[in-house]
Amino acid sequence: MINQETLHVQLDERTYPIIIGASFFKNGFIFDEWITGKDCLVVTNEMVAPLYLKSLVSQLKNKNVVSLILPDGESNKTLTIWFQIIDKLVAMKASRDTTVIALGGGVVGDITGFAAASYMRGIPYIQVPTTLLSQVDSSVGGKTGINHIQGKNLVGAFHQPKLVLVDIDTLTTLSKRELISGLAEVIKYGAIADNKFFCWLENNMEHLLTRNPDTLIKAILKSCSIKAQVVGEDEFENDKRAILNFGHTFGHAIENIKGYGEILHGEAIAIGMILAAEISPLDDIERNRLEALIKKAGLPHVIDSVNVDSMYQAMLMDKKVQSKKLRYILLRSLGEAFIDDNITEQNVLGAISNRMV
């Protein structure tokens, strides 16, 4: 019997649960109590639709359900696709009590969430994330958005879901590469906030890679808990929440330069964490442990074919740039992150050069 866990993300009147377990699609899940109105729009993509759309829709028993299948991939997180969702809502005469359900990974969640956030200035939204990355990352925090040709997630909104339902059965159909990409964010949570969890990951990485259900549920629950705690203290990303971006200033720049889809988010973040650790005041043992865990997960730890200067320019476009000054999330130790505004360009260029092949 596989565990089921519920985590409540505490955000005043926007508090919502993340329910994590197995076989929700197979055995039935009572969605209806989470949906106030009669109408639902289920948004998914062409990869996920054949696997899970039918069983999800069959559980929306007393609702009028419309579904929309998007093309797959980060390159589709665009203005045009976002507006297709808006058009669908308009066509179904969706009102403020229509619920939008996102069934898929981070791209589906982010773009659908932004449509739910902006249609009529915000309508109810349920997330059913089907990748490890989206289960541990976009499940918490209410970030929605689309990409601009100049940068990732440059357009979006904060919009909290009513419910996040994580069915780890969906991870059985996830490619090995996608699973590993998700593990980068899991490692990040240990690194920035929880030494004990980091140690647990060192001891349980094999079970995660073989997709042991209870190990996965524990890793997802712990990751979401850490993120929820940080977000609860800083919902609109004024300061503290920035530590969640450990590895991301570098990582986003890598994604941007290599092209979305060429490198997976978690892969870029893994390299980003290595680079951030290079300029962190960590002792060598801990720096090596971080690198070892990243390698153990099967994640990349060096960058290829990236020009150092163009990478730095891309970093300057990052959202965390305050008045053109780059801020870095660094580690004091494994389990403790901090924000540093005083890293020089030379330090950074040095770290990038060190890790290029």
Add this chain to the structure above:
Amino acid sequence: MINQETLHVQLDERTYPIIIGASFFKNGFIFDEWITGKDCLVVTNEMVAPLYLKSLVSQLKNKNVVSLILPDGESNKTLTIWFQIIDKLVAMKASRDTTVIALGGGVVGDITGFAAASYMRGIPYIQVPTTLLSQVDSSVGGKTGINHIQGKNLVGAFHQPKLVLVDIDTLTTLSKRELISGLAEVIKYGAIADNKFFCWLENNMEHLLTRNPDTLIKAILKSCSIKAQVVGEDEFENDKRAILNFGHTFGHAIENIKGYGEILHGEAIAIGMILAAEISPLDDIERNRLEALIKKAGLPHVIDSVNVDSMYQAMLMDKKVQSKKLRYILLRSLGEAFIDDNITEQNVLGAISNRMV
């Protein structure tokens, strides 16, 4: 010496002031203390730019200022124009501490506000409304948005400004028709929430029409106060805030059918208030007083060339439709509005027919 008034819109950590007065552009206004970062984007339109852009920019003394001039008119409140603002922000490498200033009427304010709301999921925003309508309406409430071909403001966000600066000098260059359009919303505030203000308007309409500065300031202050009180009780439009939509279910449908720009917002709302009064449990004396004040302001009170059925269909597309059921904001008396879910289609069609010419 003309008065200066400040109203604080109370919304917890999103509380902001509306400063209402004259000659801010002429005599200087210390904008800098409201702007945290170094960079500003001033968005205005081709009508307003020649009148006020230069003097506004000259007061942003220690800032890097970029300006963007949009085409004029409601028909430009589109996805494309909104994305032009986003592109401008990207091009100037705007970050989370870049401030966006909207200089213009409701269209400029709404579309610029939505760009500020969605760029990097929200950056600071200052409104300098230059029409009476935008001064009394979009100054309060944080509503931003763009139109969809199927309906007004179907896409948008709630995003509160840091400051609203109302310089009534801008009303001297406003066309008579635009001024009168703004008076429809002013009348609405009296009708829904403040009998005394309604009486004051009956006695001071001539001074408003001749643009007496102190009378205008009082009307703007009172209108914003009423709206602020209602919004403060219901920031995200769950229930109570709906009374601000008195006349708007009808009004939006009229605008939609006649085409944005053909009829001004306030003109449509004036007819909408007359229709809502027709189906309200008002006594005849009060119903006549509302109509008399609308006429005194020079606002329309009948609809021409509108098909009753197509108008009803357009009403069904309104944001206030809950699960396909139309809700009406009605008056119990002059100064007291309420929400009624039980008005029949026949009642409504009857009211529309009564007021067609």
